[in-house]
Amino acid sequence: MTDSTQQVNGHSTNGKAFKVIGTRPIRHDGVDKVTGRALYANDPHLPNTLYGKILRSPHAHARIRKIDTSKAEAYPGVHAVVTAADMAEVADKIAEMGEDAVNLRYLAANILAHDKVLYHGHAVAAVAADSPHVAEEALKLIEVDYEVLPPVLDVKEAMKEDAPILLEDLRTDELGKKGDKPTNVAAHIRHQRGDLEKGFAEADVIVEREFKTAMVHQGYIEPQASTVIYKEDGRVEVITSTQGPWQIRGQVAELLGLPVGKVVVNPTEIGGGFGGKFTAYTDVPAALLSRKAGHRPVKIALSRTEVLRATGPTSGSYIRVKMGATKDGKITAAQAELIYEAGAFPGSPVGAACGVILAPYRLENVQIDGYDVVVNKPQTGAYRAPGGTNAAFASETVIDELAEKLGIDPLEFRRRNAAVEGDRRPDGPVYARIGYLETVEAAMNHPHYKTPLEGKYRGRGVASGFWFNGGGQSCAEVNVGADGIVNLIEGSTDIGGTRTSMAMQLAETLGIPAEQVNPKVVNTESIGFTSGTGGSSVTFKTGVVAYELGKRLINQMREGLASYWDVEVDAVHFADGVFSHGDEKLTFSEAAKVLNDHVGPIVAAYGTTARGAGPGFATHIVDVEVDPETGKVTILRYTAVQDVGRAIHPAYVEGQIQGGVAQGVGWALNEEYFYDAEGHLLNSSLLDYRMPTALDLPMIDCVLVEVPNPTHPYGVRGVGEVPIVPPAAALANAIYRAVGVRMTELPMNPAKVTSAMLQLA
Numbered sequence: 001m002t003d004s005t006q007q008v009n010g011h012s013t014n015g016k017a018f019k020v021i022g023t024r025p026i027r028h029d030g031v032d033k034v035t036g037r038a039l040y041a042n043d044p045h046l047p048n049t050l051y052g053k054i055l056r057s058p059h060a061h062a063r064i065r066k067i068d069t070s071k072a073e074a075y076p077g078v079h080a081v082v083t084a085a086d087m088a089e090v091a092d093k094i095a096e097m098g099e100d101a102v103n104l105r106y107l108a109a110n111i112l113a114h115d116k117v118l119y120h121g122h123a124v125a126a127v128a129a130d131s132p133h134v135a136e137e138a139l140k141l142i143e144v145d146y147e148v149l150p151p152v153l154d155v156k157e158a159m160k161e162d163a164p165i166l167l168e169d170l171r172t173d174e175l176g177k178k179g180d181k182p183t184n185v186a187a188h189i190r191h192q193r194g195d196l197e198k199g200f201a202e203a204d205v206i207v208e209r210e211f212k213t214a215m216v217h218q219g220y221i222e223p224q225a226s227t228v229i230y231k232e233d234g235r236v237e238v239i240t241s242t243q244g245p246w247q248i249r250g251q252v253a254e255l256l257g258l259p260v261g262k263v264v265v266n267p268t269e270i271g272g273g274f275g276g277k278f279t280a281y282t283d284v285p286a287a288l289l290s291r292k293a294g295h296r297p298v299k300i301a302l303s304r305t306e307v308l309r310a311t312g313p314t315s316g317s318y319i320r321v322k323m324g325a326t327k328d329g330k331i332t333a334a335q336a337e338l339i340y341e342a343g344a345f346p347g348s349p350v351g352a353a354c355g356v357i358l359a360p361y362r363l364e365n366v367q368i369d370g371y372d373v374v375v376n377k378p379q380t381g382a383y384r385a386p387g388g389t390n391a392a393f394a395s396e397t398v399i400d401e402l403a404e405k406l407g408i409d410p411l412e413f414r415r416r417n418a419a420v421e422g423d424r425r426p427d428g429p430v431y432a433r434i435g436y437l438e439t440v441e442a443a444m445n446h447p448h449y450k451t452p453l454e455g456k457y458r459g460r461g462v463a464s465g466f467w468f469n470g471g472g473q474s475c476a477e478v479n480v481g482a483d484g485i486v487n488l489i490e491g492s493t494d495i496g497g498t499r500t501s502m503a504m505q506l507a508e509t510l511g512i513p514a515e516q517v518n519p520k521v522v523n524t525e526s527i528g529f530t531s532g533t534g535g536s537s538v539t540f541k542t543g544v545v546a547y548e549l550g551k552r553l554i555n556q557m558r559e560g561l562a563s564y565w566d567v568e569v570d571a572v573h574f575a576d577g578v579f580s581h582g583d584e585k586l587t588f589s590e591a592a593k594v595l596n597d598h599v600g601p602i603v604a605a606y607g608t609t610a611r612g613a614g615p616g617f618a619t620h621i622v623d624v625e626v627d628p629e630t631g632k633v634t635i636l637r638y639t640a641v642q643d644v645g646r647a648i649h650p651a652y653v654e655g656q657i658q659g660g661v662a663q664g665v666g667w668a669l670n671e672e673y674f675y676d677a678e679g680h681l682l683n684s685s686l687l688d689y690r691m692p693t694a695l696d697l698p699m700i701d702c703v704l705v706e707v708p709n710p711t712h713p714y715g716v717r718g719v720g721e722v723p724i725v726p727p728a729a730a731l732a733n734a735i736y737r738a739v740g741v742r743m744t745e746l747p748m749n750p751a752k753v754t755s756a757m758l759q760l761a
Contacts, residue, residue, distance in 0.1 A: 166376065204406075275381060397743075492538045
């Protein structure tokens with residue numbers, strides 16, 4: 001791996017160089033993780049724990065006529081059996097889910113099926129027993145009488161008037177107005193401005209193509225697992241792997257009919273999530289079982305097959321894009337239609353996709369239509385820039401073809417049309433300071449792009465990507481010991497090194513080394529509400545809190561030292577980690593000892609809703625070689641250029657970029673959910689659902705372009721989601737230049753590449 005950092009506005013704030021930000025300290029949780037001491041959700045074993053297993057539907061679409069659990073309940077070693085009938089009645093209202101939102105009635109019906117099963121693997125009942133093996137045997141004794149119904153698996157088929165209806169009460173939200181008849185189309189949204197007809201009339205070249213992408217999974221290594229105890233006093237304690245402790249708390253409380261104050265969620269270390277660990281798939285069934293099993297703890301840990309069949313993958317899609325441009329390379333009009341699989345219940349990321357698809361470009365005449373469509377597949381969940389990879393695959397392929405037809409270099413074409421500060425995004429907002437143009441120019445000037453690619457069946461592709469980035473609520477507390485160690489208490493679960501990035505921003509504010517800050521993630525009782533770890537929000541929002549918290553801590557220590565020195569507060573100064581008054585000087589650690597010994601404890605707390613997250617942009621370059629006989633695509637070289645705002649810990653930023661690229665490569669070349677005609681998932685294991693390994697990837701070079709976000713004290717922009725957006729399109733464009741075929745369907749596996757080459761021949 002090689003990397004470089006291009007600092008557009010310099011590596012400073014208010015003319016002052018950073019001491020901690022931009023360095024690469026050892027991560028605070030590193031020792032526990034590399035030595036195996038870190039606790040993950042399947043590690044804790046409470047006394048008298050029972051083991052839960054979940055019965056799942058063998059059908060993709062069926063009505064439940066009857067469930068008979070009597071034989072399972074009588075089986076030796078079984079302590080409880082639950083179905084949807086054990087849940088509380090829930091309101092028809094929307095709940096926030098970290099990176100998206102969900103109707104609570106649909107959430108309840110997804111976690112345990114009510115009157116219908118809507119996908120292969122849909123949870124129907126759960127058993128708690130003395131051992132996992134006993135629980136599995138008991139599942140076989142539950143008798144379910146199904147009326148099998150025809151499934152619908154394709155979004156275009158699901159939109160037809162005569163398609164099988166999944167949810168009898170679903171009505172289309174048509175541009176803000178509710179429909180009046182049963183449908184599988186949950187919503188239709190539109191973004192529109194300018195005169196589309198006039199724009200296309202002005203174009204010298206028009207390209208229109210249709211694209212299709214398959215459903216894929218986030219691919220986190222750790223399956224969902226929870227241990228839950230429903231105590232005799234009505235309090236529920238949850239130990240779980242989650243990106244959103246407060247979201248899990250809310251779901252458990254709602255679905256069990258409890259006040260949220262009765263539920264405490266203890267987040268463990270998390271073995272990956274990428275947006276897929278906000279739903280209480282295991283937490284709610286385990287809580288129901290614990291309540292029914294005499295208040296004993298119940299542990300449920302999913303298998304890999306269950307994870308793939310039944311835990312929120314991301315949407316497959318159908319996308320049509322039409323764009324026109326003049327001979328001098330100006331885009332005159334753009335139109336897009338995006339139809340996304342929501343799975344069994346509404347809530348696909350089509351809304352985000354509509355915001356992503358044309359975001360890098362300055363457009364006067366544009367129309368984007370998005371459709372959220374239910375099909376007999378698992379309800380979709382967020383996956384790293386949800387909806388963005390599908391969208392950019394379509395738009396960036398068309399952009400590439402436009403440039404080719406006009407005889408303009410593909411990066412130069414992007415440069416001419418690049419959105420900059422003051423331009424309006426296609427879905428409405430006006431950009432503040434952004435760094436898209438800088439990423440394109442950095443890519444154009446990179447040795448990778450300037451070096452000729454030689455050899456038959458080789459090609460170079462480029463693509464750009466956008467992500468909104470998020471903010472949200474964040475809280476933290478600090479206390480300072482007599483030795484100067486700063487104990488930092490926060491609520492954001494750490495899946496990308498965010499403990500360290502928050503600690504570094506606090507350390508920068510206090511003028512001390514990052515190693516002097518001891519960060520700790522705590523449960524939902526121990527800190528104020530903190531929104532989920534998702535949306536590329538955590539380093540941004542925790543940085544806002546860390547900066548303000550640091551300033552408050554400094555002011556408190558100045559007040560204490562003023563009392564100790566018997567001077568006015570304004571006479572006590574702080575700079576570069578040193579407090580001073582006249583000739584008196586104390587380092588931060590010395591001041592901490594004086595204050596703890598002579599004045600009192602040093603504590604501070606702060607919480608806020610962080611706003612003003614700056615969007616992120618990236619431009620990627622990839623070289624490939626295609627085997628003309630097998631269609632196998634080998635990646636020769638990959639360079640990812642990204643505006644990162646401010647690289648707090650450059651190694652973490654590089655890791656996020658490389659991880660996003662790796663997942664984008666898997667999505668582009670191999671990964672897909674494969675269903676038979678009856679809706680059975682046929683590749684529900686990592687043997688058959690093929691994710692890339694180190695052997696499938698080249699070294700991924702990173703170029704960190706720093707265009708600081710002006711709304712953040714340290715210029716932070718989220719970095720984790722943008723890098724998954726361009727890879728599929730960049731690879732498609734590279735394949736075209738290698739073998740002359742435009743790929744319009746993901747994944748671009750050997751069979752599809754070979755088929756396209758044969759059709760061309």
